Amino acid sequence: MQSFFQTLVSGLSFGAVYALIALGFSLVYRTMGLVNFAHGAVLMIGAYVASTFYLSARLPFAVAVPAAMVVTAVIGLVIERILRPLENKDFDLMLIGTIGAGTVLEAVAIIIWSSSGRGVSSPVQTAPLAVGGVSIPGYNILVIVVTAVAMVVLTLFLQRTKHGAAMQAVAMDHEAATAAGIHVGRSNAIAFAIGAALAALAGALIGPMLYVSPTMGDSLGIDGFAAAILGGFGSVPGAIAGGLGIGIISAFAAQQFQGYSDMVTFVVFTVLVMIRPTGIFGEKTVNRA
Amino acid sequence: MSRRSLCRFGLAPALAVAVVALAVAACSAPGASSTAGSGATGSGTASGPIKIAVVDAQSGSDSDLGQFEWRGVSLAVNQANAAGGIGGRKIDLTLYDDQGDPTVGVELAKKIASAGDIAMFGTAESAVTLAMAPILESEQIPNITSGQSTALVKLNSPYLFLNGPTGLTYDSTLATYLVKTKHYTKIAMLTNNDSYGAGEESAFSSSLKSLGLAPVAAKVVPADQTNMTPELTAIHGSNPQVLFIGAEEAQSGLIVKQARALGMTAVIAEGAPAGTPLYMSTAGTANADGTIVSSPYLGNGASAAAAKFAAAYTTAYGSAPELHGAKAYDGAEIMIAALKACNGCTGLALASAIRAVHYDGLLGDFSYDSSGVGIFATAIGIITDGKIVPVS
Numbered sequence: 001m002q003s004f005f006q007t008l009v010s011g012l013s014f015g016a017v018y019a020l021i022a023l024g025f026s027l028v029y030r031t032m033g034l035v036n037f038a039h040g041a042v043l044m045i046g047a048y049v050a051s052t053f054y055l056s057a058r059l060p061f062a063v064a065v066p067a068a069m070v071v072t073a074v075i076g077l078v079i080e081r082i083l084r085p086l087e088n089k090d091f092d093l094m095l096i097g098t099i100g101a102g103t104v105l106e107a108v109a110i111i112i113w114s115s116s117g118r119g120v121s122s123p124v125q126t127a128p129l130a131v132g133g134v135s136i137p138g139y140n141i142l143v144i145v146v147t148a149v150a151m152v153v154l155t156l157f158l159q160r161t162k163h164g165a166a167m168q169a170v171a172m173d174h175e176a177a178t179a180a181g182i183h184v185g186r187s188n189a190i191a192f193a194i195g196a197a198l199a200a201l202a203g204a205l206i207g208p209m210l211y212v213s214p215t216m217g218d219s220l221g222i223d224g225f226a227a228a229i230l231g232g233f234g235s236v237p238g239a240i241a242g243g244l245g246i247g248i249i250s251a252f253a254a255q256q257f258q259g260y261s262d263m264v265t266f267v268v269f270t271v272l273v274m275i276r277p278t279g280i281f282g283e284k285t286v287n288r289a
Numbered sequence: 290m291s292r293r294s295l296c297r298f299g300l301a302p303a304l305a306v307a308v309v310a311l312a313v314a315a316c317s318a319p320g321a322s323s324t325a326g327s328g329a330t331g332s333g334t335a336s337g338p339i340k341i342a343v344v345d346a347q348s349g350s351d352s353d354l355g356q357f358e359w360r361g362v363s364l365a366v367n368q369a370n371a372a373g374g375i376g377g378r379k380i381d382l383t384l385y386d387d388q389g390d391p392t393v394g395v396e397l398a399k400k401i402a403s404a405g406d407i408a409m410f411g412t413a414e415s416a417v418t419l420a421m422a423p424i425l426e427s428e429q430i431p432n433i434t435s436g437q438s439t440a441l442v443k444l445n446s447p448y449l450f451l452n453g454p455t456g457l458t459y460d461s462t463l464a465t466y467l468v469k470t471k472h473y474t475k476i477a478m479l480t481n482n483d484s485y486g487a488g489e490e491s492a493f494s495s496s497l498k499s500l501g502l503a504p505v506a507a508k509v510v511p512a513d514q515t516n517m518t519p520e521l522t523a524i525h526g527s528n529p530q531v532l533f534i535g536a537e538e539a540q541s542g543l544i545v546k547q548a549r550a551l552g553m554t555a556v557i558a559e560g561a562p563a564g565t566p567l568y569m570s571t572a573g574t575a576n577a578d579g580t581i582v583s584s585p586y587l588g589n590g591a592s593a594a595a596a597k598f599a600a601a602y603t604t605a606y607g608s609a610p611e612l613h614g615a616k617a618y619d620g621a622e623i624m625i626a627a628l629k630a631c632n633g634c635t636g637l638a639l640a641s642a643i644r645a646v647h648y649d650g651l652l653g654d655f656s657y658d659s660s661g662v663g664i665f666a667t668a669i670g671i672i673t674d675g676k677i678v679p680v681s
Contacts, residue, residue: 003522006551010518115352117539119546119571128552137550210515211539211571215349219513255519259482259509 002133007251013140013209015247016147020202021224022231022239023154024195030171030234031191032087034094038079039199040221041102041109046072046200047207047216048113051120061123065204069197075105076196080189087188102217109214117213143205150201151240154194158236163190171234223250226269232282241280338381339374339633341366341624342401344394344411344421350513351389353538353567354413354613358435359384360606361617362410365625368601375628387412391420398424406430407635410620413613415441416484422446429636431643433620435613437561438488442660448640450661452620453652454585456485457492459560459667463533463583464496466669466680467558473530477555478504479520479544480535483512489535489560505529512536517544521551531556531581538562542571549576556581564588564670564677565611580672581680585652586612587670588677595651619650623663 021043028036046068053064079101086094124138158164169177170187178184202220203212210216223246231242249268254261273279343362345355363382370379383406387394394417401409402424408431412418415436425432426446434441434449437456441449467473476497480490490509497504506527508520521544524532532548532555534541541562548555557580562568564584569577589599589609598618602610610618627642628634634642648655648663655663670677 003526006522007519010516010522014516110348114356115348116356116567117350117353117571119539119542119567119573121573128550130552135550135552139550211543213350213539219515251516251519254510254514254516255523258520259511261514261519262511 003255005132005134007255008248009134009136009140011248011251012244013137013143013247014206014250015227015244016144017202017206017209017220017243018223018227018246019240019243020147020150020198020205021220022227022243023151023236024198024202025225025228026231026234026236026239027154027198028191028195029228031167032188034083034091034098035225036079036192036195037095037098037221038102038105039195039224040217041105042072042075042079042196042217043199043203043220043224044109044212044214044217045075045105045203046196047203047212048109050200050204051118051207051212052113054123055118055120065201068204069200072200073193073197076192076194077189079196080192084185084188087185106214106217113214115214117211117216120207120212122208139208143209146201146205150198151236154198155236157194163187167191226266230269230272230279232279235279235281238279238281245280336378338379339628340381340383340404340406342383342385342397342404342406342409342411344385344387344397344401344409344417345413346389346417347384347386349389350539351414351537353565354435355386355389355411357565357611357613358411358413358617360602361610361614362621364598364602364605364614365618365621367605369625375625375633378633380625380628387414387417389414389417391417394418394421395424397421398428402428402430408432408624408639410434410617410624412436414484415488418449419444419484422449425449429640431624431640433624433643435616435620438484439492440484440488442662445660447637450620450623450643450657450663452616452623452663453561454664454667455492455662456488456560457496458665459583460489460492461496461499462667462669463558463560463581464493464500466583467531467581468497468500468502473556474502475505475527475529476502476531476533476558477506477508477524477527477529478533478535479508479510479517479524480533481510481512481514481537481540483537485537486512486535493533493535504533510536510540512540514540515543516547518547518551521548521553525551525553529555531558534559534563536562538565538567539571542568542573542577545572545576545580558583560584560667561612563672565613566609569672569675574675577672578674582670582672582677583667584612584670584677585664585667586615587668587679591679592651598651615651619648619652619655622650623648623655 049071050064050068053059053067054061083094083097122139126138128135128137166182167187170184174184227242227246230245231238250265253264257264345358346352347355366380385397398421413435415438418434418436422444426448431448433452439455439457480486506524534544560583563580563582589595599610623646626646631642644657653664657663669680671680
């Protein structure tokens, strides 16, 4: 039983990060209908920028992370601006454009920080919390709390602010939103920027748990993408559920199946998606003639 | 087609161009040595630079090892060139990125053969070296590698040489120290499933078995897995005194970091990867302290030669060297000694010259046997305050 709860704690910690990644995917998708394949690379840039502020510039972690989010949000704006001429004209080229953007970001990271990775020390140096024989590292608790706060802030932004309402409107019907006077390009740019900031937050938080390297975004991006699909692509609560789900499934698969854990995780994912193709919170679209 | 139409399409000029092209291809460049694969003459009568390939990961998760190896080789070659080269001929290194991928390695093996490289340094990944070995053997290109898998030795290629001990040497020395000297009886293992980790799992478990012990827990993780907490949780339940790790530097560091976060107090024991700055920075200095390391290179202060090498390396590259750079440096020095002995020969003659070299290097005394292994011992150190010190 202790082993079960220990694995669960580990799964929830990583699941919180996957939820942030999934949220970034979902936000861009629900606003623009676009899967941003540069999302993993943006996460990697966020991790590097945050670790540079934290380790090299010696800023407090609580300052380094928001600073990295701002820098990466600007990168998101740049990517959206480059892709804007293709919006509503050539969707396939936009998708390819995001793949290209990801490749460029990885090359830029290698030029700036070299192909060597870096370890990031944990900002929480206290001993792990022991609860009923289960060891809970303090930093893992911080990750879960920060993720929860980010979710709440984003939900409030989407529901209570003018820009958030505009993004919701564009997501529902961009032509009607345009007719209502909403600047679709600006809404898309804000979605891209927020998505990039969320990716940076995920990268910055997971840096001390893992190892920051130019290729770290590849596998994390895939896990986040799977989380977004599992939860329902485009759904905010779905991103949370999917992220936590993938985190927990991965943790228990690793415990039971060791070297085959990745295979088992994605077999389970495939079965779940076959049972419910739109995801846990996904919406089914019905076309009525 | 009629003869008339053939002429209309300029057959005669095309034939003339083809004949000229064949003639050019048949002629060798003035003063060039016989091309690799054309025979075992390798008489060493060539002029011009001596071309040697360096093949290592310069991108991807193994790029750190690749960078260490490139620097170690470059330092030795630059020193040799500054001292006059090989009979007045400079050594010209070309760096190739294998991306840590055996498929890319195979393509590069063909490429360096056609590019005229007479020898090769690398790779640092046994799986890539294994994939390249048959092509290098057929092209008669001697290769000094940093790989340590016993599978390399089993190839029995006359052209393949290791610049360090085999994995079995690392692990049998470590197992003997843990069991015979420190009297540990509860040893757990956590290895990854790539060629290095699989080799470590095999070598260490067989070493334990020869000492009459079985591991109290043994788990395997994918080489790219970053959350090892589930496996560590299972291992923690068996309450081991020692945790042996068989994984690359970054993953090893993560394992240690996550083990300590779980509250595991077991002593960490490992081979070569634990002796690197990358392991220590990923694990964190406090977590890395106390790690027992089996390594033939116990730090830059281990000997006067190591200190001299470290000073030159730091001057050249701005950072201190570690085991992989030292291995690569020794390998390059052995190649340079062989080239000097045979006056810049190639092919089987160069391979024979390498085998004939007796070299007192940073890792120890090298003397190659028929299987390509030149050094047969490691030492035991312990990480203290971020540095490896020999155990007393």
